[in-house]
Amino acid sequence: MKTAESVVRAEGVHKSYGHVEVLKGIDLTVAPGEVMCLVGPSGSGKSTFLRCINHLETINAGRLYVGDQLIGYAERGGRIHEMRDKEIARQRRGIGMVFQRFNLFPHMTALQNVMEAPVQVKKRPKGEVREQARQLLDRVGLADKADSYPSQLSGGQQQRVAIARALAMQPELMLFDEPTSALDPELVGEVLDVMRGLAEAGMTMIVVTHEMGFAREVGDSFVFMDGGVVVESGDPRAVLAAPRHERTQAFLSKVL
Numbered sequence: 001m002k003t004a005e006s007v008v009r010a011e012g013v014h015k016s017y018g019h020v021e022v023l024k025g026i027d028l029t030v031a032p033g034e035v036m037c038l039v040g041p042s043g044s045g046k047s048t049f050l051r052c053i054n055h056l057e058t059i060n061a062g063r064l065y066v067g068d069q070l071i072g073y074a075e076r077g078g079r080i081h082e083m084r085d086k087e088i089a090r091q092r093r094g095i096g097m098v099f100q101r102f103n104l105f106p107h108m109t110a111l112q113n114v115m116e117a118p119v120q121v122k123k124r125p126k127g128e129v130r131e132q133a134r135q136l137l138d139r140v141g142l143a144d145k146a147d148s149y150p151s152q153l154s155g156g157q158q159q160r161v162a163i164a165r166a167l168a169m170q171p172e173l174m175l176f177d178e179p180t181s182a183l184d185p186e187l188v189g190e191v192l193d194v195m196r197g198l199a200e201a202g203m204t205m206i207v208v209t210h211e212m213g214f215a216r217e218v219g220d221s222f223v224f225m226d227g228g229v230v231v232e233s234g235d236p237r238a239v240l241a242a243p244r245h246e247r248t249q250a251f252l253s254k255v256l
């Protein structure tokens with residue numbers, strides 16, 4: 001089946017931890033260059049879904065495509081079919097992920113953090129990678145912090161290094177899991193600016209965020225999750241104005 005016109009396609013994706021079903025049949029499609037905002041109350045399954053896309057979790061049922069690759073599928077209660085390890089590793093290199101907590105290597109400078117994966121995973125020459133890493137730090141506004149260690153950087157600066165680090169692998173898809181929610185309010189804007197720049201440059205992105213002003217500005221599509229299913233889609237204000245799903249209304253009225 002040809003799927004290359006979508007970067008991500010989920011069809012009835014289920015994920016359970018033991019007997020607890022966390023994703024109960026997710027259907028959605030992300031087109032090239034699309035910025036999809038994934039919104040929903042805590043525990044609705046947003047992070048789990050991102051982790052499935054990034055091969056950090058294995059789905060239990062449904063089909064999940066990234067690009068033209070079927071990354072896993074299963075019939076309910078049946079055998080789970082997965083890509084081979086080599087293919088998984090190759091595909092993960094094409095996906096950048098930015099977490100709530102920046103997860104930088106504490107013993108490495110900003111520059112070394114950005115260089116690490118291209119050198120270690122892609123085995124690219126150090127000189128070339130160093131040049132690219134400097135350009136990426138410049139792109140996120142941190143050219144002058146290349147030699148700083150994470151402990152010497154603010155949360156917003158660390159998160160921008162984390163974004164540069166993800167970009168160093170030249171991903172086709174960027175996943176953001178609440179990238180600003182661990183930041184002091186005054187540092188949120190500098191991270192959103194970098195993300196805005198990426199969106200404008202045409203990067204395909206899935207963004208889990210509660211920053212609804214930002215989401216409405218850059219988002220091409222909105223998916224609302226609750227209890228492991230997609231309960232709404234469409235512009236958040238329109239969703240709020242046309243109540244259909246009570247918990248989504250309650251959530252949106254808090255964050256909008």
Ligand SMILES: Nc1ncnc2c1ncn2[C@@H]1O[C@H](COP(=O)(O)OP(=O)(O)OP(=O)(O)O)[C@@H](O)[C@H]1O
Binds near residue numbers: 040041046047049
């Ligand atoms: N490894 C795990 N083992 C067991 N349960 C898990 C695991 N990871 C997540 N869960 C459960 O799955 C549900 C969905 O979690 P998930 O983190 O995907 O939600 P979320 O919408 O991203 O929430 P939040 O906004 O709080 O991050 C929660 O009830 C959570 O406790």
